[in-house]
Amino acid sequence: MSTEDNPTPRPDRDEEEAQVPAQEWVAQRPATGRQRLRAGLWPPRVTRAQLIVALLLFVLGLGLAIQVRSNSDDSALRGARQEDLVRILDELDDRTQRLEDEKQELDDQKTELENSSDQAEEARKQTLEKERQLGVLAGTVAAQGPGITLTITDPHSTVEADMLLDAIQELRAAGAEAIQINDVRVVADTYFLDSGGGVQVDGKKVTAPYRFEVIGKPQDLEPALNIPGGVVQTLEEERAVVTVTRSQKIVVDALRPAKQPDYAQSSPR
Template sequence: MSAPPAPEATPAQRRAVAWSRLRTALFIRPTRTALLAGVLALLLGLALTVQIRATREQGLEALREDELVGVLDTVEQRRARLSEEVADLERQREDLVTAPAGSEAARRAAQDRADDLAVLAGTVPARGPGVTMTLEGPPQGIGTGVYLDLFAELRDAGAEAIQVGPVRVVASSAVTESADGVVSLDGTPLPARVVVSAIGEPRTLASAMDIPGGLVETVRGLEGRVSVTTSPSVLVSAVRTTSTLR
């Protein structure tokens, strides 16, 4: 081992000393502890490659107990939901098979389904519990993004029918903004003060609007005004005509 550098050594000298020490260290000096160090280094190399490989093909077995509990819980909930659905469908099937001539129950089921779909597609007016909101935009108007967030949040909260101003909002609805900043919904320009009606579980819908970062906060941040009122009976009167499918 070389002597430590004198305190007054220049940086270049100190560097040279460090390099020479590195070279010296590379010579094989087979003492017992050096061999032991070699074995340990071998184990480290082995563990390193094994662990890297294990991480790449890691499945459930590498998860911790609490993470596994979470996964199990999710699967369990999903199973419960699916078995509920199975029971539902089996009951329906039973009805269809056993009903006299099968026709009445089948007709009723089909009609129920058609009614549900008509509400979702916006081809019939709908009435039910829900919320009514008055959106009063700031002078520069509410941007298209706010409307898109509004629809997404309402749908997430389980809204079955949504009307904005005179327009029924459906799956294919588009919010556009013209060059002079006028926001239109499906081609109908929206006024600065617009009434939004949505049918669904009123409390869920109202709290979905109120969450931090949600619609109410966003619009207030833009210096607009919002009021949300829940009601046991909200009318969504706007309808749209179905276009024939291509």
């Protein structure tokens, strides 16, 4: 087939080229393969042989292009055989299994991390809450809540530091949580000093009327002040005018700077 071993090619050929004048044909008759190739390529002649070969080559080119196309950009699986497909499927199953395992592992890790970060978040929240509570006690943050307002007006300048201190002690004993006098926050180490025409609270001069903002349970605080022989009575004996009003919203917003201890450091236990 490849060599086209046809024993009688001549008669066909001669018939084909019959239109060409005889002497010209003889003169043009190619002797070598190279000349034959050139003669076949140029000039183009519309012969039956050329047309048939063109048709078959067209089919070949079509098949070639389709095959190349489907091989290159379509999925490589299109032309694959059954056993190849089975093998590929097996490999994919293995791979899926491996990836599933990996996913499971990573999911576990994620859950673990989430739990631990939840715990850390919880601890952080508790610490924050504690810091706020301690801040209220230490006077470094503002506080608000139910409580009472105690106002002492002192028309005869008879109120002294120890009376204010008594009032503070009484309020603390009754469960006061945050106290301020005028614009001074009262904390654990607050001290009172008499000074001309008023009282020094923590070194700050405070003058009448003394206005106590106290956060605590109003039902406890008010009776504590009003008991016979208590703060209110003592002050009224000194001719001061005392008023106590309950309120559902007392704001204690005088602040004290947080002091960093120089020597003491927090210890874990």
